[in-house]
Amino acid sequence: MDTHYINEVLKGDTNAFGYFIRTYQNKAFGLAIAIVKREEEAKDIVQDSFITAYSSLENFRNDSKFSTWFYRIVVNKALQFIKKEKRKDEVVEEYSILENEKTALNNAIRQLEKQDLKKLIKRVFEKIPAKEALVLQLYYIDEHSILEIKQITVFTKTNIKVLLHRGRTNFYTILKNDKIKKPY
Known part of the structure:
Protein backbone atom coordinates (compact mmCIF):
# COMPACT_ATOMS: atom_id res chain seq x y z
CA MET A 1 0.00 0.00 0.00
CA LYS A 86 22.96 19.17 25.56
CA ARG A 87 20.95 16.75 27.65
CA LYS A 88 22.85 13.77 28.96
CA ASP A 89 21.58 10.33 29.78
CA GLU A 90 21.37 9.57 33.46
CA VAL A 91 23.85 7.19 35.01
CA VAL A 92 21.90 4.11 35.95
CA GLU A 93 22.82 1.48 38.51
CA GLU A 94 22.24 -2.10 37.53
CA TYR A 95 19.55 -3.96 39.46
CA SER A 96 18.85 -7.61 39.33
CA ILE A 97 15.23 -8.67 39.20
CA LEU A 98 14.19 -11.98 40.63
CA GLU A 99 12.12 -14.22 38.40
CA ASN A 100 9.15 -14.16 40.80
CA GLU A 101 9.26 -10.35 40.81
CA LYS A 102 9.12 -10.37 36.99
CA THR A 103 6.08 -12.65 37.14
CA ALA A 104 4.42 -10.43 39.74
CA LEU A 105 5.09 -7.35 37.60
CA ASN A 106 3.70 -9.01 34.47
CA ASN A 107 0.56 -10.08 36.35
CA ALA A 108 0.06 -6.59 37.79
CA ILE A 109 0.43 -4.97 34.38
CA ARG A 110 -2.10 -7.35 32.80
CA GLN A 111 -4.65 -6.32 35.44
CA LEU A 112 -4.47 -2.63 34.61
CA GLU A 113 -7.03 -1.35 32.16
CA LYS A 114 -5.65 -0.40 28.77
CA GLN A 115 -6.14 3.35 29.17
CA ASP A 116 -4.65 3.41 32.66
CA LEU A 117 -1.75 1.36 31.42
CA LYS A 118 -1.00 3.87 28.66
CA LYS A 119 -0.99 6.72 31.20
CA LEU A 120 1.20 4.75 33.57
CA ILE A 121 3.67 3.80 30.84
CA LYS A 122 3.89 7.43 29.68
CA ARG A 123 4.65 8.57 33.23
CA VAL A 124 7.31 5.92 33.71
CA PHE A 125 8.85 6.71 30.31
CA GLU A 126 9.19 10.33 31.46
CA LYS A 127 11.36 9.15 34.35
CA ILE A 128 13.77 6.88 32.47
CA PRO A 129 16.57 7.89 30.07
CA ALA A 130 15.47 8.74 26.54
CA LYS A 131 17.28 5.90 24.75
CA GLU A 132 15.81 3.32 27.12
CA ALA A 133 12.30 4.73 26.69
CA LEU A 134 12.77 4.71 22.91
CA VAL A 135 13.88 1.07 22.78
CA LEU A 136 11.10 -0.04 25.15
CA GLN A 137 8.55 1.88 23.04
CA LEU A 138 9.78 0.29 19.81
CA TYR A 139 10.07 -3.24 21.21
CA TYR A 140 7.07 -3.61 23.50
CA ILE A 141 4.53 -1.06 22.30
CA ASP A 142 5.23 -0.84 18.58
CA GLU A 143 6.30 -4.53 18.48
CA HIS A 144 9.38 -4.07 16.31
CA SER A 145 12.03 -6.77 16.24
CA ILE A 146 15.56 -6.06 17.43
CA LEU A 147 16.66 -6.01 13.78
CA GLU A 148 14.02 -3.40 12.93
CA ILE A 149 15.01 -1.35 15.98
CA LYS A 150 18.61 -1.52 14.77
CA GLN A 151 17.53 -0.16 11.39
CA ILE A 152 15.41 2.60 12.94
CA THR A 153 17.89 3.75 15.58
CA VAL A 154 21.27 2.68 14.14
CA PHE A 155 22.12 1.31 17.61
CA THR A 156 24.08 -1.94 17.64
CA LYS A 157 22.26 -5.16 18.45
CA THR A 158 24.23 -5.42 21.72
CA ASN A 159 23.41 -1.82 22.64
CA ILE A 160 19.70 -2.47 22.00
CA LYS A 161 19.77 -5.51 24.28
CA VAL A 162 21.56 -3.53 27.01
CA LEU A 163 19.07 -0.66 26.67
CA LEU A 164 16.17 -3.13 26.84
CA HIS A 165 17.62 -4.67 30.00
CA ARG A 166 18.28 -1.31 31.65
CA GLY A 167 14.92 0.02 30.53
CA ARG A 168 13.04 -2.97 31.95
CA THR A 169 15.02 -2.70 35.18
CA ASN A 170 14.34 1.03 35.52
CA PHE A 171 10.70 0.56 34.58
CA TYR A 172 10.29 -2.13 37.22
CA THR A 173 12.20 -0.14 39.86
CA ILE A 174 10.05 2.94 39.34
CA LEU A 175 6.87 0.86 39.62
CA LYS A 176 8.17 -1.06 42.64
CA ASN A 177 9.27 2.04 44.52
CA ASP A 178 6.03 3.80 43.59
CA LYS A 179 7.90 6.91 42.46
CA ILE A 180 4.96 7.90 40.29
CA LYS A 181 1.36 8.38 41.22
CA LYS A 182 -0.76 5.62 39.77
CA PRO A 183 -3.46 6.85 37.36
CA TYR A 184 -6.30 5.06 39.14
Missing part, protein backbone atom coordinates in the same frame (compact mmCIF):
# COMPACT_ATOMS: atom_id res chain seq x y z
CA ASP A 2 2.83 2.40 0.88
CA THR A 3 4.43 1.87 -2.55
CA HIS A 4 1.26 3.04 -4.29
CA TYR A 5 1.21 6.30 -2.34
CA ILE A 6 4.95 6.83 -2.75
CA ASN A 7 4.52 6.56 -6.52
CA GLU A 8 1.57 8.96 -6.45
CA VAL A 9 3.53 11.56 -4.48
CA LEU A 10 6.51 11.19 -6.80
CA LYS A 11 4.17 11.74 -9.78
CA GLY A 12 3.20 15.09 -8.24
CA ASP A 13 0.07 14.27 -6.22
CA THR A 14 0.94 16.14 -3.03
CA ASN A 15 -2.39 15.17 -1.45
CA ALA A 16 -1.35 11.50 -1.53
CA PHE A 17 1.21 12.26 1.18
CA GLY A 18 -1.73 12.67 3.59
CA TYR A 19 -1.91 8.86 3.69
CA PHE A 20 1.50 8.73 5.37
CA ILE A 21 0.56 11.40 7.89
CA ARG A 22 -2.67 9.61 8.83
CA THR A 23 -0.96 6.22 9.00
CA TYR A 24 2.26 7.07 10.84
CA GLN A 25 1.71 10.23 12.90
CA ASN A 26 0.64 8.52 16.15
CA LYS A 27 3.54 6.08 16.34
CA ALA A 28 5.97 8.79 15.24
CA PHE A 29 4.70 11.00 18.06
CA GLY A 30 5.11 8.10 20.49
CA LEU A 31 8.72 7.66 19.43
CA ALA A 32 9.49 11.36 19.63
CA ILE A 33 7.94 11.82 23.05
CA ALA A 34 9.75 8.75 24.36
CA ILE A 35 13.01 10.47 23.47
CA VAL A 36 12.45 14.18 24.17
CA LYS A 37 9.88 13.81 26.98
CA ARG A 38 8.07 17.04 26.07
CA GLU A 39 4.88 17.14 24.04
CA GLU A 40 5.42 20.39 22.11
CA GLU A 41 8.95 19.44 21.08
CA ALA A 42 7.74 15.97 20.07
CA LYS A 43 5.05 17.50 17.86
CA ASP A 44 7.64 19.76 16.21
CA ILE A 45 9.96 16.81 15.64
CA VAL A 46 7.18 14.76 14.01
CA GLN A 47 6.20 17.68 11.78
CA ASP A 48 9.81 18.27 10.80
CA SER A 49 10.22 14.53 10.14
CA PHE A 50 7.24 14.50 7.76
CA ILE A 51 8.66 17.50 5.92
CA THR A 52 12.02 15.74 5.62
CA ALA A 53 10.38 12.50 4.45
CA TYR A 54 8.33 14.37 1.85
CA SER A 55 11.30 16.27 0.48
CA SER A 56 13.50 13.15 0.52
CA LEU A 57 10.93 10.68 -0.80
CA GLU A 58 12.74 10.29 -4.11
CA ASN A 59 15.72 8.94 -2.10
CA PHE A 60 13.64 6.14 -0.55
CA ARG A 61 15.11 2.93 -1.98
CA ASN A 62 12.44 0.37 -1.03
CA ASP A 63 15.11 -1.86 0.57
CA SER A 64 13.17 -1.56 3.84
CA LYS A 65 9.61 -0.71 4.77
CA PHE A 66 8.59 2.93 4.52
CA SER A 67 7.71 2.89 8.22
CA THR A 68 11.25 1.79 9.16
CA TRP A 69 12.76 4.51 6.98
CA PHE A 70 10.40 7.15 8.35
CA TYR A 71 10.80 6.15 12.00
CA ARG A 72 14.55 6.37 11.54
CA ILE A 73 14.09 9.97 10.43
CA VAL A 74 11.98 10.65 13.55
CA VAL A 75 14.55 9.05 15.85
CA ASN A 76 17.41 10.96 14.24
CA LYS A 77 15.54 14.27 14.53
CA ALA A 78 14.73 13.58 18.19
CA LEU A 79 18.30 12.60 19.01
CA GLN A 80 19.56 15.71 17.22
CA PHE A 81 17.20 17.78 19.36
CA ILE A 82 18.57 16.23 22.53
CA LYS A 83 22.11 16.83 21.35
CA LYS A 84 21.31 20.49 20.72
CA GLU A 85 19.79 20.76 24.18
